[in-house]
Amino acid sequence: MDARTQEFVEEVQGGGHVETSDWMPEEYRAKLIKFIEMHGNSELMGVLPEREWILRAPTLQRKLALTAKVQDEVGHAQLIYRVVEDLGKPRAQSLQDLVDGKAKFHNVFHYPTKTWGDVGVIAWLVDAAAIISQKALLKCSYAPYARIMKKICWEESFHILHGRDVILTMMNGTDEQRELVQEALTRWWGPLMTFHGTAIPADEDPMVFWRIKSQGNEEARQQFLDGYVPQIWELGLTVPDPKLRKRDDGVWEYSEPDWDELKRVVTGNGPKTAERLDLRRRFLEQEAWVRDVVLADAA
Template identity: 55%
Template sequence: MEANVRTEEEFVAYIQAGGVVEASDWMPEAYRRAVIRFIEMHANSEYMGALLERDWIARAPTLERRIAITAKVQDEVGHAQHLYCVLEDLGRSRAEVLRDLSAGRARYNSFFHYPTRSWADCGIIAWLSDAASIIAQKALLKTSYGPYRRILPKICWEEAFHVVHGREIILTLMEGTQQQREMVQEALTRWWPPLLYFHGPPTPPEKDADLMRWKLKGRANEEMRQEFLGIYVPRLQKMGLTLPDPQLRFDTETQRWKYTEPDWEWVRQVGRGHGPASQEQLETRRRAMEENRWVAETLQSPPEPEVSLS
């Protein structure tokens, strides 16, 4: 960053001109807090999202599926670890973030507060939620914070493989027995409301003004949701699946999708840890932290002094 950037006005001008901010650069405290909040939410969502599919590794129907879902879970945890490293350069330690997550003080996407009930859930999650993630992440490829900007292409590239993996699961099930097709429909019916509010509530421009000005947000929530609906509603319908929203339709006059407005207050409560599987998932996280504490302590302990044999 240019050495003379020391005021918020100069900082914004630098960003708007295409400048990239590094961890060691001067930045307004509000910008630093916003970057930490944004990346922490992303990291925790990657991490907690892996829990939805982790238990299906042993229950996958074939060895090939087991290998594929194991690789996906590893990818998601890897994304979280990369993002936690980015946070550490901003003064937010990984240990602190994970403590807050286990205690229920940290936030992650409301989508990941729900339980999985069938193998079809793994297909819906990988295909549709990862597709929604890519839409959000691609909007940030030109974000102003350099370390985040550099890790996003790798995350998007791997998420694209997850989408193919999930779509292939759903296609295989839809070409199978009536029971398998019904399993897909049941899973879609349960997951459609969380998918609809995946990108968050519509926000007025003034609420996102600072994030847009700082290039920490690339697009409005509703724009991303409209893109998701435009791509995936026709594909789901072409498969013969029914979307569980009687109001869902494309309005040719406004060129926008109409849908049943979610109860955004309920969504906020879910995101605060009051979802159907929130506490169960956090308990899994707490138990894992406790059972594996010895590993972290061993790695952090000082090496034993060398013993001279002379």
């Protein structure tokens, strides 16, 4: 490592902030682009499972709330792709790589939403898991990314409330509704447990090395379990893991999640991966004329 890079590493590890116009090592730039682009892809792909329910939402209020949430998430994608663009990768390229299957997005968005119960579990628990990661990103060494995270976290905080409200309403409803929630929780538990990634030690995580992330994967998962398992249990729901328990020292024990499944899913082989990418590709092509017209007018 040359002296300039060494100095840069010390600066970011010591809590320093990097701006777009600052010099940065190419490896740092490449890591940032990969990480932030995946976040953008996840926001954009993450709306598809929910979009499927806009037309089937049980009430007008729920339909409006879900539509607004979808708009929020797409807005997050726009902000995030903008940050990637300033780092050197144009948005059009990010979108093309996404639909070509060359870029990743979060595991949870590769799965189907079978019932309205899934919509509640996604908005409550998937968003809860996401906000734990995103809150840690407020401390990211790359300042433009950390800054937009403020707005993103602010919006995610009421998405969780929306999800919890959906769940509580169903839990206070009929046996059938409660069953839908339990089934959805059982379906989503596996993907939720792999959401934060394998328990790679923080000092071996290159994202932690550059202080792109400041939280280890297992630390995030423990925070999720500690915050949300009690909330799940108090509603009378069952977490489908007989080994799940909180030890006396405060650490949560759980069955080893299916890491092979995680790997399979994020490399493009999830149950809904192809279908959702097809939809994105179709819209990207279908709306090309809008971009052409707008950009021609502006020129």
